[in-house]
Amino acid sequence: MSRIVDGSAHTSAPVLAAYRYCETVTGQQARNFAYGIRLLPQEKRQAMSALYAFSRRVDDIGDGDLDPATKRVRLEETRAVLGRVRDGEVSEDDTDPVAVALADASRRFPIPLGGLDELIDGVQMDLRGETYESWDDLKVYCRCVAGGIGRLSLGVFGTVPGARDAEHASSYADTLGLALQLTNILRDVREDAGNGRTYLPAEDLAKFGCSAGFSQPVPPAGADFAGLVHHEVRRARALFAEGYRLLPMLDRRSGACVAAMAGIYRRLLERIAADPEAVLRGRVSLPGREKAYVALRGLAGLDTRHAARGRA
Template sequence: MSIDEAFATAEQVTRSEARNFYYGIRLLPVRKRQGLCALYALARRIDDIGDEQAPLEQKRAALSLVRKELSDIDSATDPVLAAVAETARRFPVPLDAFDELIDGVEMDLAGASYETFDDLRIYCRCVAGSIGRLCLSIFGNGTDPRAPQFADQLGIALQQTNILRDIREDLLLGRVYLPRAELDEFGVRLQLDDEGTLHDPDARLATYIGFAAERAQHWYELGLRLLPELDHRSAACCAAMSGIYHHLLVRIQANPTVVYDRRMSLPAHEKGRVALTALAKAVLPV
């Protein structure tokens, strides 16, 4: 398989699986788009290992294999890994960020729970801050030495949005990411009613979600400091990807009960509008 075919495989994975991110990725020039698709495709593979229906030891073995493959990635023949290897030759990709992502998936496999937000932040940094730093290696750092920190913070903001959006679905899988100390403080007991909807007779969960959403907004403010450090096309891509999740957060904050009985998402036309707005604001040169 040629390197062009390897990149085509990674882009096909991204186009079919990155329901939110691809709206932004397609705004990039070819080489950056190829690179980001390669990184996404591998990140998706790692994430899917954690979510697949398979014995626990099989999942752990699969993650160990990915770690081994990453340690000798220049010899890879798998198309996605070959595309990542070529991307790492073209851009300063921090390949150890994939190890952090694997660490986060292993936390899920271990059934980790989080007592405080500081504990949860460590998990978010592994599974999402790592992605922010991988993306930054494709975008370019700009001049502010804090750019990797901004990328990390933006990833954490997106992961907090995911957690609030998926409270019900995660509970069905036996996972609770919301910090236990905070749930206790707000008097929240996470459970489903007979219809499979989050049970919240006293609106305590709604109050908590409002609190957590406000905190996530602050993380967006921190992370979006990255945009002025990026070139026009990269800023448009980053704004589109983060903007879709930010729109989800705004809706959740306005009406927390929207996550009680379904997995909330934006319609395709609204995602497209966010991407076009990001592109327009970037004022692309001709």
């Protein structure tokens, strides 16, 4: 699909069109993700868009209005597409632009495509209506739907030569994914309850008197909802602190991308911590100007330097 001439990659028109499709999907639907990947050079930005577009397809199946049996069929069809990508069976003339882009990206970069299998596994866990007794149980789910994405992204970013502690880069990427996912779970606690889903560990809900759930814009009667949120916030902060150790291992623009995406979620987490009940009243988010500020801060390397000094 791409050929190397004089040390640079020359991409065919069909593959470029496939990447443009994925970048359009990313720009229209990615929200926080898009702020980070704008900071990447073209080839990495294209590859990340291909990963996002495939991941979005999986998520849309899980969140769509189809009946569970049809969703399971669609997920297995999507897994079959991933198998074709992995086996080198997708040509540039394939009618699926996401498959074309992902196949090209996986040739350019050492992307561990098994992370996308894990994402499909995670959505299947949602279809089974799984709940989680403990944080250790919830971590399994978070690693499927977010930790794997962190490891996939690291395949695109790579680490700088001679980076200290680089053998742990994959673990840090995974942990940062967990931090982002736990933040998502806190932000979406009422929306998920409305869809019949409960992600927070049952033992945490019981500890803070929140086992009745979150179907109303106020906490359950007698619940220490703020205590529950602050408990999970402390857990997420610790995950961010460990995951931020990845930043000094990345080149400047890849580090800026990760710092931007993680920084947006970290600020979202602190906004939730400041007003825990806000997540029951509506969707907590950051204004666009604040997201742009975080992206510029990442590009300036501020968060990378903080991580290097252990103050993330």
